[in-house]
Amino acid sequence: MDIIKGGVTAAKGFLAGGVHCGAKRKNKDLAIVHTKTPANMAATFTTNIVKAAPVLWNKKIFDDGSTVKAIVVNSGNANACTGKIGMTHANEMASKTGEVLGIDEEEVLVASTGVIGVKLPIDKICNGIVDLSDKLGDNEQSADDAANAIRTTDTYSKQIAVTVMIDGKKVTIGGMAKGSGMIHPNMATMLSFITTDINISKTLLRKALSDSIKDSYNMISVDGDTSTNDMVILLANGEAGNEEITQVDEDYKIFKEALDYINIYLAKLIVSDGEGVTKFIEVSVKGAKNKEDARLLSKSVITSNLVKTAFFGEDANWGRILCAMGYSSAEFDPSKVSLHYVSNKGKITLVENGLPIDFDEDYASSIISERDIIVEIELDEGNGEAKAWGCDLSYEYVKINGEYRT
C-alpha cells in the first residue's frame, strides 16, 4: 500500500473543487465531488432521530440503491431543524448541481454543516454551484479546495489517499473529512467522503464500509454528542478496471485493509483536531472476551469526562479508567486487569491483576506530559482487541462551547 497525495481526486475519474459562496462570512464554504462514470454508493448516516434535511435526501438515494455521480457540500449552515423549507433547499442544491453537471438530481448527494435552525442562504449556494462547476479539477489543488470548503472550526483540512494493487490493476482510494467543529449556535458534525476507482459489487462495497466504520469513526469520541448531520459516504466508480469483486476474497481483503487505513487515519485526525484538545489519547484493549467487548471497553474509557479531565491535568489517574471500564456494559473480571501508560517518554505499569502497583510518580508524570499517550489495557478473558481514540477535556473546550459568557 502506497500513501499518495490528491485526496478525493486521487482515484481515477473523480473531479472536485471548492469556492466561497457566502454561507460563511469568509473562506471557502462550498465543495463538489464529481465522477462522470456512475459510482456505487455506500454510506452511514447519523443515528440521531433529529436528522438534517440533506441526511434525509441522501438516505432516500441510498435506500433506492441507485448509482451516484456527485456530492455537493456546504459549510456554514447545517440545514437542520429547518422543516419543509429545509427539504426543499436540499432538493434545490441537488437539482442545481445536476443542472450544471448535466446529470439527474437523484444522482447528487447533499451534505451541510454549520449553524442549525437557520434557513440555508439557498440563492448564494445555487450561485456558488454555478460558479464552482467551471472550476472542478482532478489535481491536488482541486482536492485541497474541496477539503478546505467543508471545514467549520477545523484548524486544518483532513485528506489522505492510498493505492493498492488488485487483480494487476492500480486501485486508488482517497478521502476527505471534517471534524467536530462547533459553529455558533451549535453542534459538532462529522463528515467524511471517500472516493475510489475500484470495481466492486454494491453489496460488498457497503459491507466494507459498514465493517470499517466500526473500527474507525465509531471508535472516536470528542464529547459523546451525536450530531444531526453526521455522515460517511463512499463512492466507487470502477474505473481502475479490475475484475469486479463479488465475494470476500483476497482482493476484497486488500481493499478493506486500505479502506480501514483511510478511515482510521481520518478518524484520528478528527480527534486530534478536536476543540480545545491538548492531548491525543489512544486506548488499546487486548484480551477482552470478544471484539465487541473490546470496543465497548475502549470506547467507554475514551468517552469518560473524568478520564479526559485527568489527562488534561496530567494526572496518572488509573482509578477513573477502571471505573469507566466497569460501566461499559462489557463483562470482565476486575481482578485480572492490567493497565499501562505509554508515550515517547517510555512505558509504565500502574495496575497488575487488578491491583495498584507502586509506581514512580515522576516517571509517570513525564510519560503523560507528552501530547500523544497510549493507554494499554490487558484483560484475560479472550482474544478481543480494539482501539479507540479520544482527547482530553480542557478549559478551551468549555470556552469554545460556551462562547457567549467567556
Added chain:
Amino acid sequence: MDIIKGGVTAAKGFLAGGVHCGAKRKNKDLAIVHTKTPANMAATFTTNIVKAAPVLWNKKIFDDGSTVKAIVVNSGNANACTGKIGMTHANEMASKTGEVLGIDEEEVLVASTGVIGVKLPIDKICNGIVDLSDKLGDNEQSADDAANAIRTTDTYSKQIAVTVMIDGKKVTIGGMAKGSGMIHPNMATMLSFITTDINISKTLLRKALSDSIKDSYNMISVDGDTSTNDMVILLANGEAGNEEITQVDEDYKIFKEALDYINIYLAKLIVSDGEGVTKFIEVSVKGAKNKEDARLLSKSVITSNLVKTAFFGEDANWGRILCAMGYSSAEFDPSKVSLHYVSNKGKITLVENGLPIDFDEDYASSIISERDIIVEIELDEGNGEAKAWGCDLSYEYVKINGEYRT
C-alpha cells in the same frame, strides 16, 4: 406531610454520630447510624462491574434478606480496587462496629468514599469506631455530625426529614446524602442513607425504594460517570407502630410520596452542589410516548456536554437540546417538539412544532442568566412525563478534576 429537622435521627429508634478518625487529614470522616430494633433493608448499588469492597459486603446482606441494625461509613478512602485486603477491611469495619454495639457483624452495612486503589487505614478507622460508639445520639447534632462525616468535596452537608400520618400513627422518614465529590486521585461517589420508623413488609419497602430511585437519583447527572461505590440504603425499623403495610394501598402511597420527596430533595442537592456548578438545570419533558421515553429524553439532555457548556456560556442554544433528544433512543417526531426556557426572570419559547421561533435574544439572555433554569420540552406523542436535574460544565469542573496541572 411536614418537613422537620433531624435527618437520619428523626425517625424513632435511630441513633447516629460522626467523628474524625484520620482517614481524612481533617474534618469528620467516620459516621455510624444505629437502630436497636432490627430494620428491614432496601438498597440499590452501583451497576459498575468494578465494585468497591463495601458494596460487595452489603450486597451479600441484601441478597440474604436479613435485617440490619447499623451502617458504618468512612470518607477519605473508597476501599475500591484494593483486592482481598479490601474485603478483609470491610469485614473488619463491620465486625468492630458489631462488637462495640453488641450486634452481629452481619447486621452491619459498610460504606466508604474517597480515594481509590489505596488500602484503608483500618487501625485508625477501628479506633474511630470505638471512639464513636460512645457518642451516638438521637438529636439534631448527632445527625449533623453523621451527615458531615460522609462528605468528601461536598461544600455542605445534605439532610432532610419528613413526617406523614399513616394508620393514625406519625411516621417519620429522614435521610442524608453525599454528592459527587472528587478526592485525589479519584472519582465521584454518591451515597444516600434513609431511615424510617414505618412498619412495612420487606418486599414493599424494596419496591418503594426501587421505584423511587428511578425518578430521583437516576434522573440526575453531574458528569455521566457511574462510580464504583454508589449506593442508596433505606432502613425501616417499624417503631412508628402502624399496622404493617403489606400491599400497595393508600398507606403505601402516602409513604411512597414522602420517600419520593426525600429522594428527589437529596438528589437535587447533590447536583446543585456538584463540582464547579454555576447553573442548576431542570429538564421537564411532557407528552412523551410513555414514562420511560420521557426519562430517556430528559436524562439525555441533562447529560450532554454540549448542552452543559451552552448553559455555562448562557447561550440559548436550543439546537443542542434537540440534538441530545435525538440520540436518546426514545422515539418521537421532531416536527412536534416545543421547547421553552423558564427562570425567575420569565419564560420564553424557542421552538414550536419543531421549528425555531424568532425570539428576543436579550430576553432569552436575561432568563438564562439566572442560576436556576428550567427547560420545558413538550412532545405530542402520549402522556409520558419526567424530570431530570443537572448542572452546567464549567472551567471549575475541569479545574477540580484535572487538579494536577491547574
